[in-house]
Amino acid sequence: MHELAVTQSILEISLRHAKEAGASQVTGINLVIGEFASIVDDSVQFYWELLAEGTIAKNAKLHFERIAGVMTCTNCKYSFHPTDMNFSCPNCASEFVQITKGDEFRVDSIDVD
Amino acid sequence: MTVRIPIVENILNANDRLAEENRARIDSAGVFSINIMASPGAGKTSLIEQTLPRLKEKLRVAVVDGDIATSIDADRAAQAGAQAAIQVNTGGDCHLDAVMLRGALDQLELTQFDLLIVENVGNLVCPANFQIGTHLNVLVASIPEGDDKPYKYPGMYRGMQVLIINKIDLLPYVPFNMDYFRTGVEVLNPGVITFPISAKTGEGLDAWIDWLMDQVKNKK
Numbered sequence: 441m442h443e444l445a446v447t448q449s450i451l452e453i454s455l456r457h458a459k460e461a462g463a464s465q466v467t468g469i470n471l472v473i474g475e476f477a478s479i480v481d482d483s484v485q486f487y488w489e490l491l492a493e494g495t496i497a498k499n500a501k502l503h504f505e506r507i508a509g510v511m512t513c514t515n516c517k518y519s520f521h522p523t524d525m526n527f528s529c530p531n532c533a534s535e536f537v538q539i540t541k542g543d544e545f546r547v548d549s550i551d552v553d
Numbered sequence: 554m555t556v557r558i559p560i561v562e563n564i565l566n567a568n569d570r571l572a573e574e575n576r577a578r579i580d581s582a583g584v585f586s587i588n589i590m591a592s593p594g595a596g597k598t599s600l601i602e603q604t605l606p607r608l609k610e611k612l613r614v615a616v617v618d619g620d621i622a623t624s625i626d627a628d629r630a631a632q633a634g635a636q637a638a639i640q641v642n643t644g645g646d647c648h649l650d651a652v653m654l655r656g657a658l659d660q661l662e663l664t665q666f667d668l669l670i671v672e673n674v675g676n677l678v679c680p681a682n683f684q685i686g687t688h689l690n691v692l693v694a695s696i697p698e699g700d701d702k703p704y705k706y707p708g709m710y711r712g713m714q715v716l717i718i719n720k721i722d723l724l725p726y727v728p729f730n731m732d733y734f735r736t737g738v739e740v741l742n743p744g745v746i747t748f749p750i751s752a753k754t755g756e757g758l759d760a761w762i763d764w765l766m767d768q769v770k771n772k773k
Binding site for chain 1: 554555556557558559560561562563564565566567679682704706708711736737739740741761
């Protein structure tokens with residue numbers, strides 16, 4: 441997606457909370473990213489090294505917790521991981537399914553000294 | 554000593570907050586607003602061109618047009634009867650965001666209007682990720698794009714509340730399996746309100762106009 445804007449946002453959120461906590465250094469950023477929220481880890485890491493330079497978060501390690509996408513059949517309630525171009529339920533073949541996991545896109549916590 | 558601080562904050566929170574401010578401004582003026590999104594060439598501007606004359610003397614309409622460059626679309630909207638047409642050039646960005654819409658709202662006396670139509674940048678990926686503050690997102694799909702688009706661009710098909718299927722006059726000429734298309738839509742967006750239309754022949758536009766008029770009436 442928009443890794444530069446996303447990285448700026450992550451930095452802003454992290455620094456704001458670190459300041460509120462009176463931290464002297466941010467050592468880790470814990471992100472939770474769902475499979476359907478497209479983002480490239482390496483790009484975020486790359487921008488981070490440029491953007492965080494000169495801040496108390498410059499040495500922070502970015503941790504990406506990936507949440508696999510899950511769909512749930514509204515007919516038989518079976519949950520499954522969808523494959524490309526096929527969203528129908530592998531249990532009962534129903535096409536009435538809903539996305540129940542995989543949208544996550546948040547800063548979950550930060551580690552500070 | 555290292556301490557963990559729980560945060561749980563959405564990464565695009567800053568944009569979302571601004572979008573809420575935009576929404577509050579639009580609401581307090583009693584205006585109904587839509588954000589029209591689609592890939593380039595699906596017929597966003599044509600839809601607006603066909604919609605405006607049908608609302609003439611019924612609704613006062615403002616159009617905000619987002620584009621990477623040029624004012625072609627705002628000019629077309631003004632030509633078609635928009636009481637105000639504002640061009641927002643995104644300077645290379647592939648979508649409108651809440652800050653850009655705020656800039657456009659600053660140029661409008663919102664209470665003078667009933668309906669605000671925002672035409673997003675032609676793009677089937679990013680606009681869905683950036684809320685701008687309008688009431689509903691309208692996605693314009695079109696027959697020549699192909700029936701696999703919901704599967705390939707699920708973000709956009711999930712991020713809309715109204716679906717327009719444009720260029721249905723081309724159905725006899727291009728391979729397009731409507732059942733396959735609709736199945737993809739149904740998974741991503743169950744029960745979404747859908748208008749099959751042709752902006753060229755005018756087919757299906759009456760239902761769209763009636764629905765739009767109802768939404769504006771409910772807002773008053």
